[in-house]
């Protein structure tokens with residue numbers, strides 16, 4: 017039923033198709049790009065050590081980038097990385113945000129005061145610098161980047177949830193449930209959360225794209241995935257020295273930037289379109 | 305105290321709910337450290353009793369604390385002070401944080417805003433069965449009861465699976481009434497149940513409430529912001545001003561012989577159904593003062609056309625004028641006030 021509604025709008029249908037495409041690529045990665053070393057499928061195979069990228073040939077359909085890493089392989093396995101990073105960071109920070117935000121919003125008073133001051137403290141750190149510091153302390157690695165991002169992403173959700181819970185709390189159906197003897201936690205689960213959480217889920221699905229961009233940015237800065245790890249951001253950072261091509265041909269190395277860039281852009285676009293469609297689907301007024 | 309005496313003067317066996325000295329203050333905080341600076345005295349020491357099977361109207365301008373009173377009686381707000389007692393099988397039970405769990409099924413509420421009182425994400429049958437679920441009724445029994453309730457409020461089985469937004473205001477209010485009746489309560493607080501509805505629909509919902517009262521032997525606390533609505537349903541009427549009750553009497557007596565200047569003003573504001581023949585409408589001076597800083601003495605003195613010096617100095621207490629007619633006015637016995645125009649014309 018939800019799908020049917022998604023189908024009705026051609027734009028959201030497009031988003032859904034792109035997203036399904038990415039899901040398929042992620043699932044069938046071992047078939048599309050069989051790893052050389054099955055123990056370490058996320059390490060992009062190298063075909064030489066020359067730094068100059070080589071254009072697409074049948075064995076390397078997207079060419080090879082600086083250091084002769086196979087671009088096609090990197091894109092395919094990078095899809096898994098993107099889903100993993102996006103879903104983990106958004107999932108975990110959303111969960112933390114929902115818990116903190118609902119306690120602050122529903123119980124109010126001292127709880128609210130304390131939790132919101134903690135949020136303010138986290139908010140006051142400049143994210144990029146904090147992320148770089150954290151990864152410097154903990155060491156380079158995708159897991160550390162994700163941890164750093166969760167640390168600085170949950171507050172947004174906490175504020176959003178708190179705000180909408182404060183609004184929902186004033187609704188008379190909450191009082192009605194209370195008057196009927198419904199227990200506090202059941203009121204939260206059945207009335208408060210469904211009515212305040214759906215806007216948050218819409219927001220979250222849209223954030224998955226931007227999380228992947230930020231993670232790519234950190235990889236680009238060299239604090240993310242280890243060298244040679246299948247990650248779109250790293251693919252782009254490989255290509256950055258070749259952006260300008262050669263004096264004769266400015267676009268000589270286009271494939272080093274276009275393929276990973278396209279992957280990121282489409283991924284972000286798909287999540288945004290799907291998030292938009294979510295909004296309509298989750299509105300009870302659009303139902304039946 | 306005076307108030308205490310008034311309560312016990314009602315025949316205790318017949319009393320379903322008694323409220324004495326009920327207060328609800330909302331703290332106002334301010335400044336950097338959110339210190340307590342003042343209180344909104346939304347309900348400031350009200351006392352009354354409701355007999356089994358009767359309807360007590362509670363009337364006053366908006367903002368005078370009617371909803372707060374209703375909600376505080378049901379412990380949806382924590383009372384600041386005061387006693388609430390409910391007659392459970394012949395025993396007057398103290399309504400407090402602990403006993404309220406047991407008492408909820410006996411005292412229910414119908415809300416003012418039919419748009420805010422139904423969860424937009426729930427279907428009608430889920431809304432009505434919510435209280436049944438909370439009290440652990442089994443699924444097939446719940447289904448039967450929901451169908452029964454829908455029929456009782458004039459809706460059909462076909463409405464069960466719809467969402468609230470598919471209904472008109474009047475229909476939504478019926479759904480809210482069905483939910484309130486689900487647990488077979490004896491007391492229902494109707495908080496301006498028709499104020500948000502079109503005039504044409506108001507009468508239907510009021511008639512429904514009256515029918516349901518006869519059918520199930522309900523007792524109502526019927527809240528309204530003007531006297532024209534409550535006159536059709538109430539046996540007795542309490543008039544509220546700025547968190548206090550200023551007059552209580554039987555409906556007939558209140559309409560024929562009002563003793564408080566504020567009641568007189570409310571009566572004169574009742575719109576007449578037919579031709580507007582010559583009558584004096586009392587327009588009160590000024591606005592309702594803030595319940596955070598109520599006037600000294602009698603709260604009403606700033607707007608009272610009959611005020612004297614004592615009114616701004618001494619607060620009048622609620623006094624028995626004659627049996628069951630109580631007024632809080634220094635001059636209750638001296639003033640001769642105008643009765644309701646409709647009734648005096650008959």
Ligand SMILES: Nc1ncnc2c1ncn2[C@@H]1O[C@H](COP(=O)(O)OP(=O)(O)O)[C@@H](O)[C@H]1O
Nearest residue numbers: 330344346365366367368369370371372373595
């Ligand atoms: N939750 C609250 N917090 C602070 N003040 C409130 C709250 N609810 C009501 N009030 C104030 O209490 C007074 C009485 O409100 P209310 O009981 O809703 O009046 P009525 O139902 O008669 O219109 C108003 O001044 C209102 O602003």
Ligand SMILES: [Mg+2]
Nearest residue numbers: 370371416496
């Ligand atoms: Mg009200």
